[in-house]
Amino acid sequence: MIRFEQVSVTYGDAAAPAVQGIDLTVPEGELCLLVGPSGVGKSTVLNAVCGLVPHFTGGTLRGRVTVDGRDTRTHKPRELADVVGTVGQDPLAHFVTDTVEDELAYGMESLGLTPEVMRRRVEETLDLLGLAELRDRAITTLSGGQMQRVAIGSVLTTHPKVLVLDEPTSALDPAAAEEVLAVLQRLVHDLGTTVLLAEHRLERVVQYADQVILLPSPGAPPVMGTPADIMAVSPVHPPVVALGRLARWSPLPLSVRDARRKAAPLREQLTGVPPQAPGRSAEGTPAASDAAAEVSGLGVRRGRTEALHGVDLTVRGGETIALMGRNGAGKSALLTTLVGMHEPSSGTVRVGGAVPHRTSPRALLRHVGLVPQEPRDLLYADTVAAECTAADQDAGAPAGSCRALVARLLPDVPESVHPRDLSEGQRLALALAVVLTARPPLLLLDEPTRGLDYAAKARLIEVLRTLAAEGHAIVLATHDVELAAELAHRVVILADGEIVADGPTDEVVVSSPSFAPQVAKVLAPLPWLTVPQVARALEALA
Numbered sequence: 178m179i180r181f182e183q184v185s186v187t188y189g190d191a192a193a194p195a196v197q198g199i200d201l202t203v204p205e206g207e208l209c210l211l212v213g214p215s216g217v218g219k220s221t222v223l224n225a226v227c228g229l230v231p232h233f234t235g236g237t238l239r240g241r242v243t244v245d246g247r248d249t250r251t252h253k254p255r256e257l258a259d260v261v262g263t264v265g266q267d268p269l270a271h272f273v274t275d276t277v278e279d280e281l282a283y284g285m286e287s288l289g290l291t292p293e294v295m296r297r298r299v300e301e302t303l304d305l306l307g308l309a310e311l312r313d314r315a316i317t318t319l320s321g322g323q324m325q326r327v328a329i330g331s332v333l334t335t336h337p338k339v340l341v342l343d344e345p346t347s348a349l350d351p352a353a354a355e356e357v358l359a360v361l362q363r364l365v366h367d368l369g370t371t372v373l374l375a376e377h378r379l380e381r382v383v384q385y386a387d388q389v390i391l392l393p394s395p396g397a398p399p400v401m402g403t404p405a406d407i408m409a410v411s412p413v414h415p416p417v418v419a420l421g422r423l424a425r426w427s428p429l430p431l432s433v434r435d436a437r438r439k440a441a442p443l444r445e446q447l448t449g450v451p452p453q454a455p456g457r458s459a460e461g462t463p464a465a466s467d468a469a470a471e472v473s474g475l476g477v478r479r480g481r482t483e484a485l486h487g488v489d490l491t492v493r494g495g496e497t498i499a500l501m502g503r504n505g506a507g508k509s510a511l512l513t514t515l516v517g518m519h520e521p522s523s524g525t526v527r528v529g530g531a532v533p534h535r536t537s538p539r540a541l542l543r544h545v546g547l548v549p550q551e552p553r554d555l556l557y558a559d560t561v562a563a564e565c566t567a568a569d570q571d572a573g574a575p576a577g578s579c580r581a582l583v584a585r586l587l588p589d590v591p592e593s594v595h596p597r598d599l600s601e602g603q604r605l606a607l608a609l610a611v612v613l614t615a616r617p618p619l620l621l622l623d624e625p626t627r628g629l630d631y632a633a634k635a636r637l638i639e640v641l642r643t644l645a646a647e648g649h650a651i652v653l654a655t656h657d658v659e660l661a662a663e664l665a666h667r668v669v670i671l672a673d674g675e676i677v678a679d680g681p682t683d684e685v686v687v688s689s690p691s692f693a694p695q696v697a698k699v700l701a702p703l704p705w706l707t708v709p710q711v712a713r714a715l716e717a718l719a
């Protein structure tokens with residue numbers, strides 16, 4: 178259905194192609210997963226299928242890409258739209274209408290479907306993606322995950338033969354991610370739809386894949402095979418696979434269910450061994466005077482929505498809190514209120530003693546820094562190098578500090594490229610470095626792992642742990658249960674703008690079917706959360 182013949186893509190005046198030696202076929206009616214490290218060229222491959230590369234991104238495509246027999250060189254993206262539905266990494270860039278309902282209907286209008294069919298599919302999709310209450314909402318007022326749901330819904334309504342999805346679950350809460358994957362699988366099984374999907378959080382998708390294409394490193398040709406064969410060699414793999422490799426299980430488990438069947442001996446070995454508590458540093462709980470932020474009885478309105486109400490939260494230096502909860506629960510609203518972007522409708526907020534919305538942004542910078550959900554909002558300069566220089570100057574940090582942080586998080590981020598042209602993971606690494614350079618006492622991160630591969634995530638965890646150990650307070654809003662399990666001392670769960678759980682990570686996540694990490698599910702009822710925890714314990718036992 179999708180055919181690549183000796184394809185390579187070179188951007189602008191880059192010295193080497195971003196991808197090369199791509200020669201493969203994605204068969205009709207299969208769900209094919211594209212995996213590989215950050216910046217390796219996954220989006221480039223996907224965009225070549227829908228024709229955005231090279232028609233919109235520029236650059237040179239050599240070789241041939243055909244979709245359902247149509248050559249993307251001679252067919253513009255518009256002329257492929259009836260065959261290929263695409264969800265890109267940045268939904269906002271692709272929306273054409275203003276409201277949720279219009280966006281869901283838009284794709285169908287050009288296909289000449291009857292009003293009855295259109296109506297029915299819109300209703301189905303609203304229900305399927307939990308968007309019914311938001312149908313009249315302006316798209317610009319949606320939360321990140323709500324936008325991603327609309328973007329996915331808008332391509333589902335047209336029932337295209339081919340779906341191309343770039344990290345489609347990166348902003349979705351765990352339950353929504355599962356629902357979307359279940360829908361995709363149903364389309365593949367029942368309608369014979371062909372799905373090509375790139376994703377970093379393999380724990381969410383690998384068990385649904387018929388085939389996996391691995392781009393192992395920049396410029397290296399892809400390897401294609403069954404999920405089990407590829408996971409056995411892939412540098413990127415989900416925690417169950419890491420656990421399976423560690424415990425030498427064969428065949429390697431791809432799902433929690435597979436792993437549980439093999440885990441009895443490991444459970445036995447670990448029984449009675451106390452796991453090291455997640456994220457905990459040697460210093461223990463910091464003194465009560467260290468409050469980096471105090472929130473009390475907080476209410477925040479966004480348009481007609483009561484995004485937060487009655488929120489009480491104290492964040493202390495040295496502590497890392499994961500803020501979790503469904504899409505639209507109010508996580509971003511809380512973080513942005515802490516940096517003064519919204520005036521509370523009730524209650525009080527103090528950050529380092531200051532009232533954020535009455536403090537000048539410049540003065541507030543001494544107390545708090547936010548990496549926003551859309552890293553682009555933070556980046557102004559024309560090149561990565563200029564962005565880093567500016568960050569050093571703003572923070573009064575030694576020249577080269579920001580650049581060194583970028584390199585520490587992700588190798589090979591190009592210096593002279595415009596931040597706009599970076600891959601998703603590269604752009605996030607840059608935004609993280611810009612904020613980390615200022616070393617604010619309170620560090621807020623909104624979904625800080627989109628586009629990051631497992632290795633980059635592990636390096637980010639290291640950097641953040643060091644900061645926490647030095648007394649910085651960290652709050653991260655995330656749907657990444659694996660990240661929360663590794664990093665957070667404490668988990669706070671928001672639902673409909675209210676705090677519904679607040680406690681030590683192991684206590685909160687282990688008991689939750691949505692927020693438990695894979696290792697917790699595999700080893701339950703034992704309270705283990707992460708592969709590194711298990712690895713350390715096994716080493717000590719050996």
Ligand SMILES: Nc1ncnc2c1ncn2[C@@H]1O[C@H](COP(=O)(O)OP(=O)(O)OP(=O)(O)O)[C@@H](O)[C@H]1O
Pocket residue numbers: 188189195213214215216217218219220221222234591594598599600601602603628629
């Ligand atoms: N328009 C462009 N101009 C110049 N370089 C680009 C452009 N788009 C992408 N690149 C570069 O090509 C490489 C591959 O990027 P791509 O977005 O395809 O990676 P990816 O595997 O999707 O990454 P991620 O996992 O971070 O989303 C990166 O080094 C990126 O900086």
Ligand SMILES: Nc1ncnc2c1ncn2[C@@H]1O[C@H](COP(=O)(O)OP(=O)(O)OP(=O)(O)O)[C@@H](O)[C@H]1O
Pocket residue numbers: 317318319320321322323348350479480481482483484502503504505506507508509510511654
């Ligand atoms: N300008 C606005 N007008 C109306 N409602 C808004 C506006 N901005 C945000 N909202 C709503 O406020 C609620 C909280 O949004 P917020 O972005 O804080 O959610 P979130 O927990 O960060 O979600 P996600 O996990 O999807 O990022 C959502 O229901 C959202 O639709």
